[in-house]
Structures are given as C-alpha cells and as structure tokens.
Amino acid sequence: MIILKQDSVRSNAKDNFLSLFPNKHKSHISNIFFEVIRNGAKTVDEVLFHVITKAVIKLQAARQYNDPYNEVKFGLILRNLNNNQKQAQAFALYCLTWESLPKEIKEADKNKRAGYYRAKYLDAQPATDKQRLYLKKLGWTGAVISKQHASRLIDRLTGGGNK
Incomplete structure (x- = not known):
C-alpha cells in the first residue's frame, strides 16, 4: 500500500x-x-x-x-x-x-528524514565542553545528557528554537 x-x-x-x-x-x-x-x-x-x-x-x-x-x-x-x-x-x-x-515534495521528505537521523545521531553523542560551559553561563545546573539535549536547553534558555 x-x-x-x-x-x-x-x-x-x-x-x-x-x-x-x-x-x-x-x-x-x-x-x-x-x-x-x-x-x-x-x-x-x-x-x-x-x-x-x-x-x-x-x-x-x-x-x-x-x-x-x-x-x-x-x-x-x-x-x-x-x-x-x-x-x-x-x-x-x-x-x-x-x-x-x-x-518540492521529495525534497521536503528528504529534509524530514535528514532531521530525524541528525537528531538521532546527536542524541547518541555526549554534549561538548563548549555546550556545557555555555549552559553553565546561562545558569543551568542540571544534567546534560547529549548534544541534542544541550542544544534544546540552549534554545530554551536563550529564547530561540522550539520552546
């Protein structure tokens, strides 16, 4: 189907x-x-x-x-x-x-799949020292699980990205 x-x-x-x-x-x-x-x-x-x-x-x-x-x-x-x-x-x-x-439809689908695999990859990678330091400067004291988690926290704390 x-x-x-x-x-x-x-x-x-x-x-x-x-x-x-x-x-x-x-x-x-x-x-x-x-x-x-x-x-x-x-x-x-x-x-x-x-x-x-x-x-x-x-x-x-x-x-x-x-x-x-x-x-x-x-x-x-x-x-x-x-x-x-x-x-x-x-x-x-x-x-x-x-x-x-x-x-346009094929490109949109490819981009959607690329975003999914990028997020999956970033979830499996540890946060970088640069991300951890930046989060500390922003006042974050909690755990940082992955690069993806760090990126989402940074977006949320700086008012950017998806809140």
Missing part, C-alpha cells in the same frame, strides 16, 4: 521489499530500481525487466571475476525478485510513484 501525504511518501511496499535484504545492500537495491526508472522505464513490468536484466549481467560479471561479495548480492536480488514477486511489484510501483512526485 502506498500512502501519499502532503509532504512525504510512506510506503509499506518499500519496507516490505527492502526488509528481504541485509542493511548493507538496501540503498544499492533502491538505487538500481530508481536508475532504471530515470533511464526511461515507465511501468512496473519494465522496471522489473530492467532490474532483472541488470542483476543477471552483474551476477555473471561477479562470477567471471571471482567477486563473491557481488555474487551474493546480485544472487540475492534475483532470488528475492523471483520468490517475492508481489513485494517486488509493489516496490517498483512505489519507486515509480516517488519519481513522479514534484521535486
């Missing part, structure tokens, strides 16, 4: 298909689908045909040049395309839908 919202695209189809692959391959697999669409594939069948063709060629090259990493990756792509056809079709439709969206 593809759900289009005002500023983002969320898709069970995307998650369902990509969950069949190890994390280290997911972005490359997505890129293969998007590449064939950007090169002119207009239907689900065309997308899948070109993805399969590309995977077969890459698998043959991996075998020819004794490249076990790519042999496993492209073999897995072909197996999942064959064994999970409905998920592959739904993912191809998701990719076609995504590519048909206006640039």
